[in-house]
Amino acid sequence: MELVSQILFGLLNGVTWGILLALISSGLNVIFGLLGIVNVAHGSFYMVGAYLAWLITTQLGSFWLALFLAPLIVGMLGILAEFILKPVEQNHTLSVLGTFGVTLALQGSALTIWGGAPKRLSAPVGWKFSLFGTGYSYYRIIAAAISLITLICLWFLLERTDVGLKFRAVQEDPELSVAAGIRVPLVYSLGFGLGAALAGLSGALVAPTVSITPEMGLRIFAIVFLIVIAGGLGRIWNAVLFAIVFSVVRGLLTTFFNPTAALIATFVLVLVFLLLRKNLPTSRG
Amino acid sequence: MSGGSKRYLMKAVASSVAVTSIGVLPLFLGRFQVVLLTEVIIWGVFALSFNLIYGYTGMLSFGQSMFFGAGAYILTYGIIWEFGLPLSLVMVALGGALLGLIVGAVAVRVRGAKFFLVTLVGAILFHLIALDNRWLTGGDDGLLVPLQFRGITENFYLIYGFGLFVGLVTFAIVKSPVGLVFRMIKGDRERAELLGYWTDGYRILSFAIGGAIAALAGGLYGYTTGFVSADFFHWSYSADAVVWTVLGGSGTIAGPFVGAALLTFIREVLSSTWGVVYPVLVGLLLVGLVLGFPDGVVGLLGRISSRYSDKKGADGG
Structure with a gap:
């Protein structure tokens, strides 16, 4: 009975965290999967989102306001970064280096301004319900629900509107898109901004459940990148499924092994999957 | 004398002067310097190992920290088990090369952005595994390398001679027919493939040589500091190698050394007061380099000097 409840707990935790992970990945999916820009700075956008949530909540007193403002600010930060790196964004190697520079700059700025000591934000919804003998915060459920709604909106935007059509047109054939009257540079700016805003939103959503540190972005980045590639570039629901599988597997392994060993095993599983599935759809270049 | 060989001679003279002056520097410097x-x-040396893989063979790998850490631990155990320094260093190089073969064989299966990701995840995995196996690595707390006391200057000349040796070997490799294939793969992999070269084999070879050099750098770092820990595997060491190489000039032997020297100098100038802004500065520097000077300091100097000698040649003719 003890084991069963532990496994169920691991499952629930895996699914709620998995949906949040899917939201972070969706931003990278827009930037890397749809626009083909390798964005190493994605984790840092997420980190900035979390810090903004902490800052706005402690200064202005409303977490829900932070949830609205953080994506907006991070989105503009993304547009700025894309504007600066526009000349190299089609070159995979140079954009890895350039966005890695952005990562160092953002992480270093966070360290300079707020220091290395972790910041904590109390959950805006305090209640817990008891589950298998332990308290489970309602906030995690709410955060997962907000993520899911955002993902549905994103899917609608990309698959059912003109905006999404333009994104895919630009990815298919930039030259023909110009000929068809699409303002390609604008699409890149907005796409990058949208992706960054999604990272900012997920950072803000996660903020009350984790300790906020300058390194949190780099820690999550590799996982998010793996999910986007393993799920298939540009395919939102595949990535969602993969994010949930990833965190459920990790959650279940954590019930049996120590967290580090569980993470190692999960990484190895994903890596093997990635290497065996050779004919993955890739972006240009 | 033709312009090409004249420039070659100029480069040879400049390198010799630079190497010699570094050799006599300790006579004028304090202990700390x-x-x-x-x-x-x-x-x-560490950045040079990355440069061989990236600057000469065209693979952006974030995996060099795997070899750095492995080299540091192989040397530590070599000293603990009393194999002596020379034999330990041979083991470090062989171990690094073997690891390079394995990692390379996995990594070359994927292309482009996925390649970068696989090497990064490999580096993260090695760090996690090192943290998780305290019995072997000592985890965060690390292990002490049981060493007899050596003079600072003595150690400098050991490392200096060693750096010179690795630099020359790397120079010989990149100028050899094998090095030529490396550069052809960097320029146009498909063409190399069509010409009948087993490009994956050459890429794995590049990884193995780079792995051996990185492992030696890790071993010597452990030997110099007398301490190794699981953090030697942290991928931020890979990132440092990337930044140093890109700043100094990728695809050159001197570049990685110039980059490492410049950034160490900047960090020391900033000292403790401004040390906190160092990563911000490095980040912005990297963005600027990527946008404006993709071939780094050495590339820039080369362009300036070739423009100068071209002008002179034109005047003379």
Whole structure:
């Protein structure tokens, strides 16, 4: 009975965290999967989102306001970064280096301004319900629900509107898109901004459940990148499924092994999957 | 004398002068500066290993920290088990090369952005595994390398001679027919493939040589500091190698050393007061380099000097 409840707990935790992970990945999916820009700075956008949530909540007193403002600010930060790196964004190697520079700059700025000591934000919804003998915060459920709604909106935007059509047109054939009257540079700016805003939103959503540190972005980045590639570039629901599988597997392994060993095993599983599935759809270049 | 061989001679003279002046520098420096200079040479060797993979063979790998950490631990155990330094260093090089073969064989299966990701995840995995196996690595707390006391200057000349040796070997490799294939793969992999070269084999070879050099750098770093820990595997060491190489000039032997020296100098100038802005500065520098000077300091100097000699040649003709 003890084991069963532990496994169920691991499952629930895996699914709620998995949906949040899917939201972070969706931003990278827009930037890397749809626009083909390798964005190493994605984790840092997420980190900035979390810090903004902490800052706005402690200064202005409303977490829900932070949830609205953080994506907006991070989105503009993304547009700025894309504007600066526009000349190299089609070159995979140079954009890895350039966005890695952005990562160092953002992480270093966070360290300079707020220091290395972790910041904590109390959950805006305090209640817990008891589950298998332990308290489970309602906030995690709410955060997962907000993520899911955002993902549905994103899917609608990309698959059912003109905006999404333009994104895919630009990815298919930039030259023909110009000929068809699409303002390609604008699409890149907005796409990058949208992706960054999604990272900012997920950072803000996660903020009350984790300790906020300058390194949190780099820690999550590799996982998010793996999910986007393993799920298939540009395919939102595949990535969602993969994010949930990833965190459920990790959650279940954590019930049996120590967290580090569980993470190692999960990484190895994903890596093997990635290497065996050779004919993955890739972006240009 | 033709312009090409004249430039070649100029480069040879400039390199000899630079190498010799670094060799006599400790006579004029304080103890602290000598230690710093020793570290710069080790970092230069480490960045050179990345440069072979990236600058010469065209693979952006974030995996060099795997070899750095492995080299440091192989050396530590070599010293603990009393194999002596020379034999330990041979083991370090062989171990690094073997690891390079394995990692390379996995990594070359994927292309482009996925390649970068696989090497990064490999580096993260090695760090996690090292943290998780305290019985072997000592985890965060690390292990002490049981060493007899050596003079700072003595250690400097050991590292200096060693750096010179690795630099020359790397130079010989990149100028050899094998090095030519490396550069052809960097320029146009498909063409190399069509010409009948087994490009994956050459890429794995590049990884193995780079792995051996990085492992040696890790071993010597452990030997110099007398301490190794699981953090030697942290991928931020890979990132440092990337930044040093890109700043100094990728695809050159001197570049990684110049980059390591410049950034160490900047960090020391900033000292403790401004040390906190160092990563911000490095980040912005990287963005600027990527946008404006993709071939780094050495590339820039080369362009300036070739423009100068071209002008002179034109005047003479």
